[in-house]
Amino acid sequence: MGRHNFDATILEGLLSRGDERVGPLILAAFKKGVRLDAWDEHLRQNMPLWDEAFAAAGWDVKGWIFRNWDTEEELPWDGVSLGPAKNFYKREWQKSFEHVLTARCQHSCSHPCGVCNNKVDVYEINSEEFFLGSLQNKTVVRPKVYPESNIPVLYRVVFYFTRAFGGEFTAYLSQVEIFHKAILRSGLPFVYSSGFNPLPRIEFCSAMGLGIPSYEEVASCLLYEDIPQEKVMEVMNSVLPPFFKLTQVMVFPVTTMRKREALSQGVWGGEYRYKFKDAFSRDEFLASQQAAPFVGGESFSSINKSDELNAFTVRLPVSDKKFRAAIEEWSGKKWYEVTDAEKIHTLAKGAIQGWTARDEENWRNDSKNFVKDGTLGGSENEITSFMELYSRIAKVNAELIVKKQALDEHRAEFYKEHPDVLKKHQAEDEAKDRKNNENKN
Structure with a gap:
């Protein structure tokens, strides 16, 4: 049987039931060194x-947290209103003991809660009529439909962004969610997962x-279309909160002829700045x-005094x-501290x-004896920036795209001179498709 952390329950009760005295209390705990209480080991x-x-x-404090409350007494949050009157909540409280459900909101309401007024009301609409009307008024635009697979060329976006001025206190999963929402709001043709x-x-x-x-985090995503780097930066910064800001963007075409590298594959580490407080040397x-x-030593670390x-x-x-x-x-x-x-x-x-x-060329010339080289960049011990590394990767993709175009042109020319071979290959492809469909069914 699982249980909730008891200490966390106390803090949750303090935040949810506390009044104006809670602010100074939290500040006092912070000054004593309290941090990161969402993690059990810190709490x-x-x-x-x-x-x-x-x-x-x-x-x-604890007596206040654990006390029972009367429905007639003044509550710390009475000054906060979301619309419904306090009497409505009292009635709902009593109905919960009687196991009575409240009907859903509707235009002719039998249980006014206080939200509806001369300006706010509940009414039902037909979603299809609303969507078609919005299209006619150009308030909603149908998104462009892109294929989900077998796209010869996509455009990879690699960008630096700052995570400061308050952004450093954003949890990682919250950061991911913020970028997801920003990409959705941007209106740019970003690639989404299927399903x-x-x-x-x-x-x-x-x-x-x-x-x-x-001041230099790295992220990457994909576009269906070649969008100017300046526009990607401008649009994304307009929809991101100010504590996340794109500072440099690279956009380059990538081909399906090679597997795309994950960012983590190229990471070496980072450069940090520390400033000790006066009590420490x-x-x-x-x-x-x-x-x-x-x-x-062999740590590959390097320290420079400022x-x-x-x-x-x-x-x-x-x-x-x-x-x-080590500092701790x-x-x-x-x-x-x-x-x-x-x-x-x-x-x-x-x-x-x-x-x-070079791998592509060697494999096509002698696939039986092919040995993959596949080294991108400089020496093994070299440390560089992500933009420099991905400019090298962009160059490889550009070379392969040119090679693919040359191969396609050569194939088209061959089929033009040998139409019988083209018909044979088309028949083989059709037979293969029929067999795959039969296996699926």
Whole structure:
């Protein structure tokens, strides 16, 4: 049998039943170091701090949370109105004990709740008539229909975006949902997944740590049409909240002749900036045993001290999670009590594996003895930007598209000279289609 976290229940009761005294209480708990209470492991550590804040509040906090409420007394949220009057809620409360259902809202209402008035009313419409009328008035436009598969060329969008000025406190899944809604609102011809619940085919390079601003995150999606890079940036920034902002966009054609690389395939790590607070010494930490694995050695990390007092930048493979853990081990405190942190760049590998024009040529010339090379980019240990890496990938796609066009032209010319071969191949294709349909049925 599952159960809800009891400590979380207390905080939920505080937020849902509290009055104007709750704001100062939350601020007091925050000043004591309370953070990230949505995660059980953090809440377990933070609950003693909450209890201290409760004790210092000057009122019986838990008694207020767990008390019974009378329907006639004034409630903390009486000043918040969504339309229905308080008496309507009282009647609904009583009907729930009597197991009586309330009829649905309709024009001739037998149970007025207070929402309808001279300007707001309930009425029924025919959805088809509404849609056709909207088309005639040009308030709704039928979306263009694209094929779901076997599209020779799509257009890949790779873009940088900032996740700061409040965006750093957005959970990863909420970030995904925000971009889904922005893409839907943009009206641009983005590619969606197939099925009953189509979603934009967008991927993010990495999931950033909560509370750490980032000025260069990487994401990618697909377009059916070649849209100018400037327009993609302008339109997306107009429909995204201000704390998510596209700063650079690349759009290039991709072919079905090769598998598209996932962003995670090319990620090397990131470059971060840390600034220690006055009570802590940057130099002492960098000279400590905890920092030793990140200073030279085989970690591939690199640290540069800034001219600014107590600040430095560091390049770290994969993420900075282990580096923040080292700061906590050295200081005995949470990392955010010791330093401010922000991500400056997301870094890519200089070389990744993928199908190249050279592979295509070698395979067509000698498929039996073919050995895949498939190395894109520079040296194995090179670190570069994602835009540089994907400019190399864009070049490979462009070469393969040209090669595909040349092959199509050669095939058309061959069939023109040998119509009997064309008829034979068409008959074979038709027979294959009939067999596939029979197997499906």
